[in-house]
Amino acid sequence: MARDRNTVSPINPWPKVAWALVAGVAVISIGLGFGVLSRYQQNDPTLDLWSAICRGLGLNADIAPAKESEPALRTPSRIAWTTHTLDQVSAGDVRHGSFIAMNCVACHGQNGLSKSTVAPTLAGMDAAAIFKQLDDFRFGKRTSGVMEAIAKTLSVRDSADVAAYLAAQKDRLPPLPPARIPESGHGPRESDPAKRLVYAGDPRRGIAPCSSCHGPGGYKLGAPALHGQQAAYIERQLASFAQGLRQNDIFEQMRVIARQLTTDEMQALAAFYAGALQSPPTTHAGAHEDAP
Ligand code: HEC
Ligand code: HEC
Known part of the structure; x- marks a missing residue:
């Protein structure tokens, strides 16, 4: 009994100090947690006090449509191969x-x-x-x-x-050779990076061989032949696909590939295609099919 009275005795200051400390810590925590820290959002502007308190309590009133406008739905091309x-x-x-x-x-x-x-x-x-x-x-x-x-x-x-x-x-443009692999040994172990990408692709990056769509051997409707094309043009198109400046490839077939290519690879591929199969063009005399 005496001991009890002693604990709550007004002479003993420690219970009060302890309560004051607990209350102080609680007030600071609540203030920090609901009023300060929850106001700062990683990607959004800082919230006002009331929203921050609601957000802190888990009451999320953010049911309005997102502020940033959705990009308009964009079809890459009007052409479908019907x-x-x-x-x-x-x-x-x-x-x-x-x-x-x-x-x-x-x-x-x-x-x-x-x-x-x-x-x-x-x-x-x-x-x-x-x-x-x-x-x-x-x-x-x-x-x-x-x-x-x-x-x-x-x-x-x-x-x-x-x-x-x-x-x-x-x-x-020189006609493509009939075989898919014009020389032997153009496999994934090919040391020339351009030839490797053209004939074997890069499975680790999910890049299909360019030749499977652009020939030789494979052919994808709408994929232009690249053999003999201007190197600067090829390189620019690859860069445009990679940067999204050119977006007219159906199903993003080229954008997906180009984004994975390094600039050195783009350059090597362009040089390869421009130089590959470069045969002197056939005589100028035969150019006009319909010439009388
Ligand atoms: C899945 C098929 C596919 C693969 C694989 C592919 N391409 Fe293409 N590529 C296309 C198609 C389809 C187009 C035409 C896009 C369009 O409609 O504008 C194209 C367009 C291009 C063009 C633009 C040609 C022009 O005349 O405008 C370049 C350059 C090109 N591809 C390079 C490559 C290279 C280099 C690779 C290999 C790293 C490759 N492509 C792999 C399908 C493919
Ligand atoms: C004033 C110069 C100019 C004239 C004239 C011109 N073109 Fe072009 N054309 C270009 C340029 C530059 C490009 C490449 C655009 C790019 O880099 O994306 C191009 C690209 C093209 C392509 C895309 C080829 C590919 O590989 O994807 C086609 C098809 C084309 N032109 C057809 C024509 C036709 C058909 C005519 C005539 C009726 C014509 N052009 C007249 C400058 C011209």
């Missing part, structure tokens, strides 16, 4: 196309065989690939000041016609 599209492409009239192609000479060279590093060679490119790129330029799916303006002047028929003409050129 039989309708393929019919449009194959209906291309080479003779009419040869007239339209006169407007392309200034940049893409005589008969689409480019001598500039800016504009790609179109001679011998698959008609479907040319047709798709023209449609993409026309509708702003692929950006290029000049080409968007030029493609807008062409109708769907014109595009098919000029594509048919350019694809039929004999003086052109």
Whole structure:
């Protein structure tokens, strides 16, 4: 009894001190936890006191729609490889196309065989690939000041016609060899990084061999041939895909690959393709298929 009275005795200050300490720590903790720390958000602006207290208590009133606007849904291309599209492409009239192609000479060279590093060679490119790129330029799916303006002047028929003409050129990107692997030993152990990517890809990064879509051997509808193309052009396109400046590849097939490539690899691939299979173009005399 005496001991009890002693504990709560007004003369003994320690219980009060202890209570005061506990209360002080509690007040500071509540203040810090609900009023200070919970106001600061990692990615959002600092909250006001009331929201911070609610957030601290787990009452999240943040049911309004997210502030940042959603990017508009963007389809990479209007072209889908339906039989309708393929019919449009194959209906291309080479003779009419040869007239339209006169407007392309200034940049893409005589008969689409480019001598500039800016504009790609179109001679011998698959008609479907040319047709798709023209449609993409026309509708702003692929950006290029000049080409968007030029493609807008062409109708769907014109595009098919000029594509048919350019694809039929004999003086052109060199034809691909029939075999998938032109020389033996082009496997995953190939030491040349460009050849390795072209013929074996890189399974660790999920990169399919370029040749499985661009040839030789494989072929993906709409994938332009790259052998003999301008190195600077190839490199620029790879960089554009990687940076998302070019987004017209269906299913992001090229963006996914290009993002994984280093700049050295892009350069090596461009040099490889520009130099690979480089055979002197066939005689200029045979260039005009439809010449009388
Ligand atoms: C003033 C120069 C200029 C003229 C004229 C021009 N082009 Fe182009 N074209 C370019 C450039 C530059 C590019 C490459 C754009 C890029 O880097 O993305 C290009 C790209 C293209 C491509 C994409 C090729 C690919 O490999 O993806 C096609 C197809 C094309 N042009 C067709 C045409 C046709 C058809 C004409 C004529 C009716 C034409 N161009 C006239 C400058 C021109
Ligand atoms: C899964 C198939 C696929 C693979 C694998 C692939 N590509 Fe492509 N590539 C495409 C398609 C399809 C396009 C055409 C995109 C479009 O419609 O604009 C393309 C376009 C390109 C272009 C632009 C050509 C032009 O004329 O505008 C370059 C350059 C290119 N690819 C390089 C490569 C390289 C280098 C590799 C290997 C590292 C590779 N691609 C692997 C499907 C593929």
